[in-house]
Amino acid sequence: MSDSAFQPTRPIAYGRQHITPADVQAVTETLYSDYLTQGPKVAEFEERFAAYVGASYAVAVANGTAALHLCALALGVQPGQRVITTPITFSASANCVRYCGGEVHFADIDPATALIDLKAVRRLLESHPQGYFHGLIPVDFAGLPVDLEEARKLCTEFNLWMIEDSCHAPGGFFTDSEGQEQWCGNGQFADLAIFSFHPVKHIATGEGGMITTNRRDLYEHLLRLRTHGITKDPAHMSRNDGGWYMEMQELGYNYRMPDMLCALGISQLERAAAGLARRRQLAAYYDAAFAATPGVRPLAGAAGHAYHLYVIQVADRKGLYDFLRTRQIYAQVHYIPVHTMPYYQSLGWQPGDFPRAEAYYAHCLSIPLFPSLTDEEQQYVVACIREFVGQ
Numbered sequence: 001m002s003d004s005a006f007q008p009t010r011p012i013a014y015g016r017q018h019i020t021p022a023d024v025q026a027v028t029e030t031l032y033s034d035y036l037t038q039g040p041k042v043a044e045f046e047e048r049f050a051a052y053v054g055a056s057y058a059v060a061v062a063n064g065t066a067a068l069h070l071c072a073l074a075l076g077v078q079p080g081q082r083v084i085t086t087p088i089t090f091s092a093s094a095n096c097v098r099y100c101g102g103e104v105h106f107a108d109i110d111p112a113t114a115l116i117d118l119k120a121v122r123r124l125l126e127s128h129p130q131g132y133f134h135g136l137i138p139v140d141f142a143g144l145p146v147d148l149e150e151a152r153k154l155c156t157e158f159n160l161w162m163i164e165d166s167c168h169a170p171g172g173f174f175t176d177s178e179g180q181e182q183w184c185g186n187g188q189f190a191d192l193a194i195f196s197f198h199p200v201k202h203i204a205t206g207e208g209g210m211i212t213t214n215r216r217d218l219y220e221h222l223l224r225l226r227t228h229g230i231t232k233d234p235a236h237m238s239r240n241d242g243g244w245y246m247e248m249q250e251l252g253y254n255y256r257m258p259d260m261l262c263a264l265g266i267s268q269l270e271r272a273a274a275g276l277a278r279r280r281q282l283a284a285y286y287d288a289a290f291a292a293t294p295g296v297r298p299l300a301g302a303a304g305h306a307y308h309l310y311v312i313q314v315a316d317r318k319g320l321y322d323f324l325r326t327r328q329i330y331a332q333v334h335y336i337p338v339h340t341m342p343y344y345q346s347l348g349w350q351p352g353d354f355p356r357a358e359a360y361y362a363h364c365l366s367i368p369l370f371p372s373l374t375d376e377e378q379q380y381v382v383a384c385i386r387e388f389v390g391q
C-alpha cells in the first residue's frame with residue numbers, strides 16, 4: 001500500500017474538464033434563445049478570447065484540427081510545399097499540412113523541455129537552398145511556450161510563415177529579449193495561432209477551437225473559409241441581386257462552432273485564469289515532491305508555463321503506467337513521436353530519424369494535472385509514484 005491512508009473515490013485521469021452550474025446555465029440559456037449556431041455568442045467568445053491572449057482577432061472553429069486546416073489553407077499550403085514541425089506533438093499539428101498536399105518535415109526536440117529545438121531547425125534550414133521550406137509549426141508542448149522571438153528570426157531569415165500550435169498553452173507566456181511577457185497566441189511573432197477546447201484542455205467545450213492573429217487579411221480570409229468560402233459583404237461581391245444574395249468565392253468548409261458551445265466557452269473562459277493559477281500551484285507541489293525523489297525526472301518548468309500537462313520521465317515507464325492503473329490513476333503518454341506513426345512511415349520517415357524525440361518517448365509519462373484535482377488526490381498520486389520507484 002501507499003504510505004497514504006487516502007483512497008480515491010473516483011478514477012484519477014491525467015486531465016479532465018470542470019463544469020459548473022454557471023456553465024450549465026449559460027448553455028441552457030442559449031438552447032432557449034433564437035440561435036443554436038451562428039448567433040451572438042460566437043462573436044462574443046471570439047472577442048473575449050482574443051482579449052485573453054492579447055491578439056487583435058479570433059475566429060472560432062469546430063475544433064483544433066479544423067483550426068490547423070484553415071490556417072494551412074489561409075497560408076496557401078500547396079502540394080509539394082515543405083513545412084517543419086516537431087515529432088513530439090499530437091498528429092494534427094502535422095496532418096494539416098497533408099490535408100493541403102504539403103510535405104511534413106521534422107526537427108528533433110530539446111531533451112530538457114521536449115520542445116522543438118530551434119538549433120535543429122536552423123541546421124535543417126541551412127542544409128537546403130533558400131525557398132526549400134515554406135512554413136514552421138512550433139508547438140507549446142505541455143504548456144511551455146516556445147521562444148517565438150527566436151523562431152520569428154529564423155522565419156524571417158528563411159522566408160517562412162509560422163503557425164503557433166498553442167493548444168496546450170492559453171495564458172502561457174515567454175519573456176522576450178526586451179523583458180516583455182509575450183502571451184501565447186498574441187500574434188506578435190507567429191502569423192496565426194491555434195487553440196483547442198477538447199475536454200482535457202484548459203477551456204473545455206467538448207469540441208471547439210480558435211484561431212488568433214493580428215493580421216487582418218488572414219482574419220478575413222479565415223472567416224470565409226470557415227463558412228464554405230461564402231461572403232455576404234456587399235463590398236466584396238461581384239454583383240448584388242437583392243437582400244438574399246451571397247457569393248461563394250472559393251472552396252471553403254463548414255468548420256463553424258455552434259452558439260451553445262461558444263456560450264460554454266465564454267463561461268469557461270471566465271474561470272481560465274483561476275484554473276491556470278491552480279495548475280501552476282499543483283505543478284509547484286509536484287516539482288518540490290520530485291526534487292526529493294531520485295528516479296523521477298520532471299520536464300523543465302518556467303514562470304510562464306501553462307501546465308496543460310505535467311510530464312515526468314522514469315526508467316520503467318510501462319511498469320509505472322501499469323502500476324498506477326491498478327491504483328485508479330490513469331496517466332497517459334504524450335506523445336508517440338509523429339514520424340513513427342505508420343502513416344508517416346508510409347511517407348518515408350523511420351524510427352531512428354529523431355533519436356532525442358524517441359528517447360524522450362521511451363520514458364515519459366503525463367501524470368494527473370487539472371484544476372479540480374484535490375490536494376489529497378495529488379498527495380496520493382505522489383505517494384503511489386514514490387512507492388513504485390522504491391522510495
Ligand SMILES: *Cc1c(COP(=O)(O)O)cnc(C)c1O
Nearest residue numbers: 063064065090092167196197198
Ligand atoms: C488537442 C490538440 C490538437 C487538436 O485539437 P482538437 O480540438 O482535438 O482537434 C492539436 N494540437 C495539439 C498540440 C493538441 O493538443
